[in-house]
Amino acid sequence: GGASITATSNDMQLGRGETIEDTAKVLSRFVDAIMLRANDHATLVALAHNASVPxxxxxxxxxxxCQIMADLMTLEEQGRKLKDLTLCWVGDGNNVAVSFVNACAKFGYKLRISTPKGYEVSGQDVQRARAAGAQIELITNPKDACQNVDVIIADTWVSMGDLDADQRMSDLAGHQVNEDLMSCAHSDALFLHCLPAHRGEEVSAAIIDGPKSVVFDEAENRLHAQKAVLKWCLGAL
Incomplete structure (x- = not known):
């Protein structure tokens, strides 16, 4: 049961200058939970501080x-025990990479991160995760980082309003996940990507469309993981 409402800022009073604080209080009168996708994390924080629903x-x-909950679910579906795995993030140290860092200590996997200079994951997040017990290595050279890992993860190089696409393509070119890089991992290693993917950029077609790729299982599991999140938020788990 249940129903959902999809609304952009232009569909609500936000598009007419209403504050996020007021929007939080109004929406809390209408719905049982709110999921927000926002360009600015501060908007999410303000919404959470002023809403009376999850x-x-x-x-x-x-x-x-939410994305990495689906990712980790996918690995478990593949029969992998998270605490026994070494994951390697290759490319831009973006928002998804930060979530893998944040979850590392809780789920017990080892994490390697390979990014070019200037594209590193926040040092503060890495430090906080290590203090909580996370095993995280920062390795610039992607071939070194991917040696004997169990999972390689990539994401698009240009997203979330990035305006320097050409520069990013040039800087990240050496961090493409292709057959050469995948061969550095264990023979049964898996490939993850949250999609949408750009073949020939962050990943080659041979990898994302090949037998090591579980990206479409991963995409489906976003649905199942979010159903579990909603059940937990509403007290059903």
Whole structure:
């Protein structure tokens, strides 16, 4: 049961200058939970502080926890025990990468991150995760980072309003996940990507469309993971 309402800022009073604080209080009178996708993480925080119903982070420029819940679910579906895995993030240290850092200590996997200079994951997040017990290595060279790992993860190089597409393409070109890089991992290693993907940029077609890729299972599991989040928020779990 239940029903959902999809609304952009132009569909609400936000588009006419209403504050996010007022929107939070109004929407809390209408619905049982709110999922927000926002370009600015501060908007999510303000919504959460002023709403009286559960707020779900659907994505912000800072992190994307709902995505990696689906990612980790996918690995478990594949028969992998998270605490036994070494994951390697390759490319831009973006919001999804931050969520893998944030979840590392809680789920017990080891994490390697390979980014070019200038595209690193927030040092503060890495430091906080390590203090909580996370095992995280920062390795610039992607081939070194991917040696004997169990999972390689990539994401698009241009997103969330990035305006320097050409520069990013040039800077990140050496961090494409292709057959050469995948060969550095264990023979049964898996490939993850939250989609949409750009073949020939962050990943080659041979990898994302090949037998090591579980990206479409991963995409489906966003549905199942979010159903579980809603049940938990509404007290059904």
């Amino acid at each position: 707020i779900i982070n659907g994505l912000t420029d800072y992190n994307h926890p």
